[in-house]
Every structure is written in structure tokens, then in C-alpha cells.
Amino acid sequence: MEGEITDQPLVRIDRISKHFGEGEARVDALRDVSLDVHARQVVALLGPSGSGKTTLLNVIGCILDPSSGAMDLVGDRVIEDGRWLRSDLRRLRLEKIGFIFQFHNLIPFLDATDNVSLVLELAGSSPAEARGRASELLDYLDVGHRAGAMPAKLSGGEAQRVAIARALSNRPRIILADEPTAALDSKRAQIVMDLLRKVAAEQDAAIIAVTHDEKIFDRFDRIYHLRDGRLEA
Amino acid sequence: MNLAYRDIRHNLFRFVLTCLGLGLLLGVVLAMIGIYRGLIVDALTIARAPSVDLWVVEANTRGPFAEASRIPGDLREAVARIAGVSSAGSITYQTVEAEYRNAKLRLYVIGYELTRPGAPPEIWRGRPIARSHYEIVADRSTGLNLGDRIRLGRNNFTVVGLTRDQVNSGGDPAVYITLADAQRLQFDLAPPAARIAMARGTGGASRDTVNAIVARLQPNASVDVAAATIHRWKHLSAISQEAQELILTRSLVDRARRQIGLFTTLLLIVSAVIIALIIYTMTMEKLKQIATLKLIGAPDRAIIGMIVQQSLALGLIGFAIGATLIINVKDYFPRRVVLEPDNVLILGLIVFVVCLVSSGLGVRAALKVDPATALGG
Numbered sequence: 114m115e116g117e118i119t120d121q122p123l124v125r126i127d128r129i130s131k132h133f134g135e136g137e138a139r140v141d142a143l144r145d146v147s148l149d150v151h152a153r154q155v156v157a158l159l160g161p162s163g164s165g166k167t168t169l170l171n172v173i174g175c176i177l178d179p180s181s182g183a184m185d186l187v188g189d190r191v192i193e194d195g196r197w198l199r200s201d202l203r204r205l206r207l208e209k210i211g212f213i214f215q216f217h218n219l220i221p222f223l224d225a226t227d228n229v230s231l232v233l234e235l236a237g238s239s240p241a242e243a244r245g246r247a248s249e250l251l252d253y254l255d256v257g258h259r260a261g262a263m264p265a266k267l268s269g270g271e272a273q274r275v276a277i278a279r280a281l282s283n284r285p286r287i288i289l290a291d292e293p294t295a296a297l298d299s300k301r302a303q304i305v306m307d308l309l310r311k312v313a314a315e316q317d318a319a320i321i322a323v324t325h326d327e328k329i330f331d332r333f334d335r336i337y338h339l340r341d342g343r344l345e346a
Numbered sequence: 347m348n349l350a351y352r353d354i355r356h357n358l359f360r361f362v363l364t365c366l367g368l369g370l371l372l373g374v375v376l377a378m379i380g381i382y383r384g385l386i387v388d389a390l391t392i393a394r395a396p397s398v399d400l401w402v403v404e405a406n407t408r409g410p411f412a413e414a415s416r417i418p419g420d421l422r423e424a425v426a427r428i429a430g431v432s433s434a435g436s437i438t439y440q441t442v443e444a445e446y447r448n449a450k451l452r453l454y455v456i457g458y459e460l461t462r463p464g465a466p467p468e469i470w471r472g473r474p475i476a477r478s479h480y481e482i483v484a485d486r487s488t489g490l491n492l493g494d495r496i497r498l499g500r501n502n503f504t505v506v507g508l509t510r511d512q513v514n515s516g517g518d519p520a521v522y523i524t525l526a527d528a529q530r531l532q533f534d535l536a537p538p539a540a541r542i543a544m545a546r547g548t549g550g551a552s553r554d555t556v557n558a559i560v561a562r563l564q565p566n567a568s569v570d571v572a573a574a575t576i577h578r579w580k581h582l583s584a585i586s587q588e589a590q591e592l593i594l595t596r597s598l599v600d601r602a603r604r605q606i607g608l609f610t611t612l613l614l615i616v617s618a619v620i621i622a623l624i625i626y627t628m629t630m631e632k633l634k635q636i637a638t639l640k641l642i643g644a645p646d647r648a649i650i651g652m653i654v655q656q657s658l659a660l661g662l663i664g665f666a667i668g669a670t671l672i673i674n675v676k677d678y679f680p681r682r683v684v685l686e687p688d689n690v691l692i693l694g695l696i697v698f699v700v701c702l703v704s705s706g707l708g709v710r711a712a713l714k715v716d717p718a719t720a721l722g723g
């Protein structure tokens with residue numbers, strides 16, 4: 114079944130626009146942006162500050178309403194004429210999308226394992242199952258030895274890898290990352306990017322990352338530039 | 347996994363400290379409620395002690411507690427003969443300062459007739475008065491012990507029995523002596539001029555003056571009928587037990603009662619505001635984490651559950667600490683602190699509701715927070 118849809122993009126954006134405010138205060142953050150991202154693709158969004166990168170990521174992540182346009186995620190139409198077709202956006206996120214943040218945003222009162230297994234429990238796994246898969250993932254990301262550590266006790270690289278484990282826990286097909294390596298040194302940044310490439314390949318996922326980080330440009334399949342809300346390949 | 351519990355465990359020290367603080371506050375609220383209840387119970391104690399149905403006092407007074415009342419003691423015979431009355435006894439009440447162990451001791455001296463109504467309701471230690479002179483039954487809050495001797499007026503009295511919780515509306519401990527001894531004491535302590543008049547039997551004053559005659563009725567007799575009979579005697583009034591208790595709570599300790607009642611209400615409001623603030627800040631501090639939870643797909647029910655459970659835990663533990671504290675120290679208060687289970691329960695309920703309402707405020711803020719704020723660094 115997966116084979117059939119590999120040529121169908123996991124993320125398809127069709128002339129999405131988004132403006133904030135009206136009249137003189139109107140800011141056009143996205144103007145007619147169209148974009149397809151396929152499975153196993155790792156793409157970068159580049160652009161100066163204020164160009165609309167975060168806005169685009171938020172629309173794809175189903176946390177921001179676009180003003181107009183359409184969007185398909187994993188083959189399902191979710192936005193039509195700027196309106197959501199589904200009301201359970203949180204469920205959609207839980208099942209299809211993994212987020213990786215610039216700052217790891219781990220829940221400070223849960224240890225590494227629980228930060229990961231929380232997402233699994235929310236999706237309906239039993240606590241035992243969730244913990245099992247969480248420690249598998251932490252091992253996969255080379256942070257298994259920190260499984261019981263609280264986020265405050267983790268180094269930046271470790272925390273980011275735990276956060277990636279969390280993003281991957283529900284086997285999402287779409288992974289969104291906002292400056293995932295900005296808080297890491299270049300060696301760690303390379304490791305994280307290699308990891309994301311591995312995940313894209315092994316889990317048949319699409320990865321969209323906002324980045325400024327020139328050191329890792331060579332790790333992307335495609336690089337899109339945003340300028341004043343317009344997308345240029 | 348239980349998010350509320352995990353968060354509490356992670357910040358355990360702070361949570362415990364908050365609970366302790368809240369516990370102390372709720373302890374104070376409970377103490378005030380207990381003091382309020384205690385004041386009312388104390389005010390009624392002396393009026394309930396003889397367990398009678400009718401108080402015969404001086405005409406047009408609301409004696410013997412709220413107003414001074416002086417009537418001839420020998421009227422008890424006439425009162426006892428009224429249809430429906432089963433027994434009647436003369437009683438005196440006076441406040442006396444005595445010396446005990448080199449300190450002044452304020453006593454509320456009750457004089458009663460050994461074979462008639464008016465005796466202390468219950469002897470806790472020792473025995474009731476058996477001889478007609480110089481024996482005393484004292485409340486244990488006087489600090490007196492069995493066998494102690496204490497000087498009242500010109501005579502020494504021996505403590506033969508002890509009671510519990512017998513105090514007047516001002517909190518002075520009660521002691522019981524025989525009516526004869528009490529009248530002698532009244533005479534000894536009166537100003538010299540009055541004493542001379544009393545000794546002569548002139549000026550309307552006689553040695554056989556009492557403050558009230560208390561009467562018990564036969565089981566089916568009507569208080570109103572007996573009272574009406576007494577009212578026909580021009581110089582006397584009759585007050586039912588019920589009316590007497592009303593006088594005590596409504597007029598004698600009314601100001602004190604309202605004062606403490608108002609303060610208790612204020613304290614309750616302050617506590618409610620403090621609980622609400624604590625819970626609200628607890629949630630506000632977690633807004634970023636709540637945004638993250640929303641972003642990764644946690645349903646509202648998980649987030650609401652976390653906030654509500656935490657605030658209920660806080661309220662419950664704080665309340666338990668406060669209640670335990672006050673139950674353990676209430677007997678060391680100088681006046682009675684009465685905590686009935688229903689008072690405690692009602693406060694518990696109020697705390698529960700306040701916690702729910704204030705977690706509602708937190709929940710509102712949490713539901714409004716935009717998941718996108720988790721992304722913004």
C-alpha cells in the first residue's frame with residue numbers, strides 16, 4: 114500500500130496565503146505559496162527573518178489557519194479554500210506530525226523516557242508498551258544511557274535527541290523542525306541532520322526544516338527560499 | 347501517566363511548602379470557626395447546666411445573665427406549688443476574685459440548694475457537695491485540684507469535686523457552693539452600707555435574696571401556662587429555657603459573636619483569594635509546557651485533568667494539615683474551641699469549591715494558549 118502512494122506527496126500545499134491584521138496594519142506573511150514534499154525527502158526552508166518561514170511551518174503543522182489556499186497531508190485534503198475540513202486538528206497532529214523545536218521544549222517534570230512515552234500514551238498505547246517503544250527510540254538516537262535523566266540534567270545535544278525521539282515516537286509521516294540545530298555545535302548539528310536523513314529513509318517520512326545553518330545545507334535534498342512570503346526554489 | 351503527580355513530584359519541596367502554608371491558613375480559619383462556636387457554647391453552658399424549663403426572675407428584667415435580677419429566695423416554695431411545676435430551686439450568680447497560688451483567680455460562683463434544681467450537670471472528678479457549708483465544686487479550668495482549699499470572702503472552702511467546661515459567657519470558670527454559703531459570700535463582699543441595711547432587713551434588701559428561681563416542669567405541663575401564672579405575681583417575670591438561651595446568644599454575646607463571625611468571614615474570603623492566586627500562578631507558570639502539550643497533540647481533557655487534580659491535591663492536603671493541626675492544639679487555647687464534624691466538613695467543602703473554581707480560571711487560560719507559542723523559542 115505504501116508503494117502506491119510514494120509518488121503522491123506527503124505534504125501538498127496549493128496557493129496558500131496568510132495575512133495578519135487588516136488595512137494599514139496588514140502583513141502578508143505568505144503569498145500564494147505552493148509546495149510538494151514527498152516521502153523520504155528532506156527539505157530546508159531558508160529566508161531572512163520575517164520572511165514567513167515559521168508561518169509556513171505552523172500552517173503545515175495545523176496550528177495556524179491560512180487565509181486562503183488548500184493543503185493535503187498524507188493524501189488527505191485538510192484545508193480547502195482556507196478552511197479546515199477537520200475539527201480534530203490535535204488528533205491529526207498526534208497521528209501524522211512530529212515537531213522538533215529550536216529549543217527542545219521537553220516537559221521539565223518528566224524524565225527522558227516519559228517525555229517520549231507520553232506522546233505514545235496520548236495516542237492510546239498502554240504505559241508498558243509506551244515505555245518499551247520509548248527506550249527503543251532513545252537507544253536508536255544514542256541517548257539510551259540518559260533514559261532516566263530529567264531534561265534539566267541533559268546536555269543540549271542530548272536534549273535535542275530526546276526531543277527528536279519524541280517527535281518520532283508515533284511514527285509520523287511528516288516531521289517539522291524549526292531551527293533544529295541552532296542550539297547545537299557543528300558536530301552535533303551534523304549528527305542530528307544525519308539522524309533526520311536516516312529517519313526519513315527508514316520511516317518513509319517527509320522532513321521540512323527551517324534553518325539558517327549553512328554548515329548543514331549539504332544534508333538537504335532541496336532548499337526553498339522564502340522572501341516576503343513568496344517561495345523560490 | 348499522571349501529569350499532575352509527575353509535576354508535583356518534580357517540584358515536591360515547593361509543593362509541600364505551599365501545602366504547609368495553606369494548611370496553616372486553613373488551620374487559622376478552622377480555629378476562628380471553633381472560637382465562634384465555642385463562644386456560643388460557652389454562653390449557653392451556664393444556662394443549660396441546671397437543665398430546667400423555666401427561669402423566674404425580677405419583674406421586667408431579662409435576668410439573671412443579661413440583666414441584674416434580685417428576688418426573695420423563699421418564693422421557691424410558691425413557684426414549686428404552681429400547677430405543672432415539679433421542682434424549683436433558688437440560685438445565685440456572682441463573680442468573685444480569689445487568691446490561688448499567689449495569683450488572682452476570677453471565679454463565677456453559683457450558689458444552689460443541695461436538694462433542688464441547680465446542681466452542676468456532671469461531676470468529672472471527686473463528688474458533689476454533700477455538706478451544707480464550706481465545700482466547693484470547681485471547674486477544672488480554674489486550675490484547682492481535689493482537696494485544695496481556697497478562700498472566698500471570710501471562709502475557706504475545700505474542693506470536693508471538679509467539673510469540665512463550665513464557664514460563663516465571659517469565659518470565667520464556674521464554681522458551685524451551697525446557696526447558704528453563696529448568700530453569706532454576697533453579704534461579706536457587699537459594701538458596708540448595704541451590709542448594714544441587709545442586716546437590719548430594711549431598704550427592701552434581705553439576707554435571703556437570690557438572682558433567679560429555676561423550675562422544672564412535669565412532663566406534660568405547658569411552659570406558657572406556668573409562665574402566665576408567675577406573670578400574675580406583679581414583682582416577677584418568667585422566662586422559658588428557650589427564651590433564656592436566645593437572650594444569651596442574641597444579646598449577651600451578640601457583639602462578640604458578630605465580631606468573630608465577621609472576622610471569620612473575612613478570613614474565609616482572604617483564604618479563597620489566596621488559594622485562587624496560588625492555583626492560578628501554578629497554571630500560568632506552566633503555560634509554555636501546556637502549549638507544548640497541545641502541540642504534540644494532548645487533548646484538552648489531559649490538560650484540564652492536570653490542572654484540576656493539582657489544585658484539588660493542594661486544597662485537600664492543605665486542608666488535612668490545617669485540620670490535623672487545629673484538632674491537636676485546640677485544647678491549649680485559653681477559651682473553648684468547639685469543632686463539630688459538620689463545621690469541619692463545610693469548610694472542607696468550601697475549600698473544594700474554591701479549588702475547583704480557581705482551577706477553572708487556570709483551565710480557561712490554559713485552553714486559550716496558542717500551541718504555536720511553544721514554537722517561538
Ligand SMILES: Nc1ncnc2c1ncn2[C@@H]1O[C@H](COP(=O)(O)OP(=O)(O)O)[C@@H](O)[C@H]1O
Nearest residue numbers: 133140142160161162163164165166167168169
Ligand atoms: N501572530 C502574528 N501576528 C501578526 N503578525 C505576525 C504574526 N506572526 C508572524 N507575523 C508576521 O508575519 C511575518 C512572517 O513571520 P514569520 O513567519 O515568523 O517569519 P520568520 O519565521 O521567517 O522569521 C512577519 O512580518 C511577522 O511580523
Ligand SMILES: [Mg+2]
Nearest residue numbers: 163166167168
Ligand atoms: Mg521564525
